[in-house]
Amino acid sequence: MKKYTDQRNTGVPSPITTPDQLLRELVSHLRQSRTQLREEWARRITEAQLLTAMSKEEIFAEATSVYDNYVEALETGTFEALQAYARNLSERIIPRGVETHEVVGIVLLLRDVLARSLFAKYQDDFEKLNRILDAYEPAANRIAITVSVGFVQERERTIREQQDAIRELSTPVLQVRERLLILPIIGLIDPQRARQLTEQLLRAIRTNRAKVVVIDITGVAAMDSAVANHLVLTVEASRLLGATVIVTGLSPEISQTLVNIGVNLSKMNTVGDLQGGIEEAERLLGYKVMSVRDGSTVLQT
Amino acid sequence: MQVPILKQGPYLIASIQSALSDADLMQLRDALVAKVSAARSLGVVVDVTVLDVMDSFASRTLRDLVQIVKLRGATTVIVGIQPEVAFAMVQLGLTLEGVATALDLEEGLAFLDQHTKRKENGLRAQ
Numbered sequence: 018m019k020k021y022t023d024q025r026n027t028g029v030p031s032p033i034t035t036p037d038q039l040l041r042e043l044v045s046h047l048r049q050s051r052t053q054l055r056e057e058w059a060r061r062i063t064e065a066q067l068l069t070a071m072s073k074e075e076i077f078a079e080a081t082s083v084y085d086n087y088v089e090a091l092e093t094g095t096f097e098a099l100q101a102y103a104r105n106l107s108e109r110i111i112p113r114g115v116e117t118h119e120v121v122g123i124v125l126l127l128r129d130v131l132a133r134s135l136f137a138k139y140q141d142d143f144e145k146l147n148r149i150l151d152a153y154e155p156a157a158n159r160i161a162i163t164v165s166v167g168f169v170q171e172r173e174r175t176i177r178e179q180q181d182a183i184r185e186l187s188t189p190v191l192q193v194r195e196r197l198l199i200l201p202i203i204g205l206i207d208p209q210r211a212r213q214l215t216e217q218l219l220r221a222i223r224t225n226r227a228k229v230v231v232i233d234i235t236g237v238a239a240m241d242s243a244v245a246n247h248l249v250l251t252v253e254a255s256r257l258l259g260a261t262v263i264v265t266g267l268s269p270e271i272s273q274t275l276v277n278i279g280v281n282l283s284k285m286n287t288v289g290d291l292q293g294g295i296e297e298a299e300r301l302l303g304y305k306v307m308s309v310r311d312g313s314t315v316l317q318t
Numbered sequence: 319m320q321v322p323i324l325k326q327g328p329y330l331i332a333s334i335q336s337a338l339s340d341a342d343l344m345q346l347r348d349a350l351v352a353k354v355s356a357a358r359s360l361g362v363v364v365d366v367t368v369l370d371v372m373d374s375f376a377s378r379t380l381r382d383l384v385q386i387v388k389l390r391g392a393t394t395v396i397v398g399i400q401p402e403v404a405f406a407m408v409q410l411g412l413t414l415e416g417v418a419t420a421l422d423l424e425e426g427l428a429f430l431d432q433h434t435k436r437k438e439n440g441l442r443a444q
Contacts, residue, residue, distance in 0.1 A: 219401030226421055250408040257404040259420035
């Protein structure tokens with residue numbers, strides 16, 4: 018670390034100080050003017066119309082804890098506590114719709130407010146102001162980066178979690194009867210989802226000891242050749258596990274696509290709709306569904 | 319590594335215990351074919367549960383085995399293909415066409431029961 022022992026270029030004699038000492042002085046200044054600076058900061062946040070999703074009191078409360086954490090990070094030079102706080106803060110404010118530019122904005126505002134107060138305090142001693150800023154600026158920049166990165170990371174984590182949740186939700190494998198599974202597919206199928214669907218289905222066939230699987234794709238609007246081929250592979254893989262697959266609900270568009278791209282459909286067992294698929298599956302499994310009221314057979318085996 | 323071939327009623331059960339080399343597979347095929355006629359078996363179950371890889375040679379050997387056993391008048395069913403193995407196989411185009419498959423040994427035996435009964439019934443009806 019560079020030691021400031023040289024007194025050249027100074028008209029006004031100032032005490033010999035190291036960056037450490039400067040930082041300590043800075044911190045004590047920030048502690049002393051805590052109330053005033055904090056209010057100034059909160060005022061400027063409102064003025065700049067940042068954090069509009071939060072009430073004035075909330076902004077002030079958060080500003081207080083950010084301020085204290087900020088000063089502490091400056092003092093100790095360690096950023097773990099601040100990082101944890103930033104993550105915690107992000108967790109609370111992201112669901113309320115706070116945007117990245119707002120978070121970056123308030124941190125930069127605090128930096129400006131504090132720098133202004135330093136200008137005001139040391140306006141008579143320019144040389145010392147310079148050195149104080151030398152010590153202050155890198156730390157302040159690092160804090161700004163830490164908080165912003167924490168916020169963005171937290172946001173990305175939230176997005177990832179939601180993606181995972183959607184992925185999990187989107188592919189239920191349901192057992193409707195002993196040894197009969199239904200796999201309703203809804204929405205867009207991309208290669209990743211197709212792969213995951215296959216994995217889940219094959220695993221479910223094993224755990225439920227399924228003999229027949231009905232894949233219903235009524236809710237699928239379109240299908241490209243890669244996904245269609247994947248569907249055929251899934252049907253064949255299921256057969257290797259000893260299960261028969263019935264595909265139902267092929268829309269006219271998808272049927273046309275499948276024929277046009279020349280997918281080999283001879284191995285695919287298709288039925289018009291889900292009801293027909295389940296009836297066919299029950300027939301394969303040897304079930305007979307009867308109406309209790311008049312004893313007439315709804316489904317012939 | 320020899321594969322034990324067990325006789326269970328009218329069926330033979332070949333339960334693979336570890337990964338097999340190509341030579342082992344061919345040896346298994348020959349042993350099974352010989353034993354089918356010796357034991358006058360109606361069906362054969364090949365259990366591949368422990369295999370976590372099924373390459374083209376293994377697939378072809380199994381298909382050949384099924385066809386040879388069929389010529390000997392018995393039915394073969396392959397059981398216990400793992401989900402991951404199954405998907406890897408179809409991706410490689412190894413779909414074991416014309417080969418009966420079942421989830422596990424129990425299912426395989428049930429399949430053989432059904433199959434041989436159907437055959438008997440068919441013979442009686444003629």
